[in-house]
Amino acid sequence: MEQAVDVTDGEPTPLDLDDIQWGALNERPSPYVGSYLLLRIDDPVAGRELVRRLARFVDSGPPATDPSSGAWLTVAFSYQGLKALGVPPESLDSFAPEFREGMKARAAELGDVGESSPENWEAPLGSSDVHVALAALSPDRASLEAILEKARNAHQELPGVQLIWQQDCYQLPTGRTSFGFKDGIGQPSVEGSGRPASNPKEKPLKAGEIILGYPDETGELAPMPTPDVLGRNGTYVVFRKLHTRVAAYRQYLRANAASRQEEALLGAKLLGRWPSGAPLAVSPERDDPELGGDPGRNNDFLYGDDRRGFKCPAGAHARRANPRDSLDDQGSVDVRLHRMIRRGTSYGSMLPEGVLEDDGVDRGIMFIFAGAHLKRQFEFVKTQWLNDGIFLGAPQEKDPLVGANDGSGTFTIPQRPIRRRLQQLPPFVVTRGGEYCFAPGIRGLKWLAELDS
Template identity: 45%
Template structure:
């Protein structure tokens, strides 16, 4: 059973309480498998021209109504703070956005621990401060469907004035949906209350809609603060976009240096990630990969860490366990449910191969780490400061995430074993940041509110 088939079977329209016809489809609709697509970054040079393009693009942006139905391709649209400013959104509305969004990702480099090789001065031109005003993402089932969708979107851009394409990047993966290191990706997604879909085994209860959709009640029982006026903020969400170049060859070299045969190498790689390459979690398949389990959406996420308190099956330091501790006992307490995110990551470049070495790492392979949350900026900065680039919350001092942590000097990874734990040295930065931005994904009605003619002159985007 495919993920979409299973999703459609669990959807009950009578259980929907969200305004699906006003929410952008990309918030709820998972990517297909296989998938292809494109990210396009636009810069607004003229407010009137930008508003006209937003108005026309809104007609090509599907809503979440029917989000479980088959669809050949769809587009999502999000805007940066500088983009909203360049469009002439009133100052009272601009000042109502969260401060991190107003400042932008590059200016938040210190809070994000984006230093050294990950610092903004090393980012792509499209992500230099103030460059990306509008981010368009198109997902499609195949190249033919993608070509049709791109032609529509680029046709609207060609008919516009005062808007410049500053960057674009194609991406895609086959039916195995593997990331640049060969692991099945984006398995764990939260069930959202009011979406009409019941949780899968392992998802526990549905998470309050307000953790993802502005204007809805959150896990605290009240909505998260949203931009003013309600016509702008309601039914929207916030987006974090981070582009990484993946050093898959260096990762392979590291694994080979620590484990002699392929079986031992695959087990070590699974320990670093928390899952086997098939997607099977270590807590359910601790010794050997189980591809059938990894491909089953009703089983591959049906676990927690309560029966593995010492990390003997899945190390506490594993990437997956760090970013979703589930029922782990944490030294630094936190409410895991307010840090849940909707993942929309996309892989680009050639597929992973076991034979890759560091000499093959030419910047052509990587991942766009994209997630959606009403608390997106607090969440990513918490992740970066605590769960990714520190280890205090799991009693591992300065030990960092082995997959996405920034290792300015070679780091270590701890594997609990009996009678004593094993520490592996030589972990380097396997994903190098090449740009990103904090974005706002408005509702469809808010896109038209933004596109409306205004009596005030648009402020400079400089």
């Protein structure tokens, strides 16, 4: 059995890497292609047979020496999916209340209102039909098709299981998403995962922040579903389909900038990074592609020397999503309690560079979040840091890119001698749907497959 050591302040805690689904802790290859699939279980016996078959294709173990090789499959279940499999009530009741309620029930609290409200979500997202979520990723199309064929064979011969939704996705060689910025840079490292920290200024997270069954940053164990075989080495997974209004974003920059150079700077101020991935905290005046493309440097920074946000505005998207040491003077807020694994994957074709009119194509980002605490990780960040400006001292402001903006919002850019305040921020991102899921460990998958109704 492969194990790695979780180096805590007390006795080392071994991470059972052979029981943790590979996608939870390992970096994705770059570039890659992938596909997300949702299935409905109409018959619990067929559903358990599906899980038995899928479990054979789910990888675990320590980080691959070459993340660009092969393909992998991640399997997760909604609360309704576990119920459809025949998981006993006492076990279902042991899951986090947010997971049991589901994302649709919590949409208003998350800021999914108006155009982003569940009544406008893409079917079947948000419905009780979403039972099993599969994520297949690969560095090349041939390997992806091979793993997808295995997944298809696992369910096509089972009349009690139906494929109800599929979304193809990809990452460009540049790593850039539809807004034109490189993504996926600021991931936290996790003790015992075997993956080095990308920011030497930050300690790795305790494993229990991401994987259930290990001490977290408080020194305690997160509440874990029962029985132990089902909960241990599992993680909660949040998936959201977000449509991006790229033309509207470009139009807004054009309308509020006097030159192309100023447009680029304004976009960087909104995001907190330049298109190449170079952080404003390190390169505040101009883009630095060499810095942005260097994984040893593009996440090696803090905000402590920029409290007032002259280099990177406090309200910029990247700084809101991970304030780093910005809040150290507030005492009551421990940023490390709200970190999580975040994966962004593009879908739909890119809007050609320079085009300012919407072409009608559905494009955007499939966002995946993984962690052991739905409420104090994903929900806290979404409601308190992205949709609210109180912690910044700007209660009327929201995240300029992904916040629940309605056309009346503002965004402050600190500068001398007079700060600049952008007005009438429109919604650049619209939620198309999503769900809370649970990805069990390998032994948990086998336990589900062996359930007897």
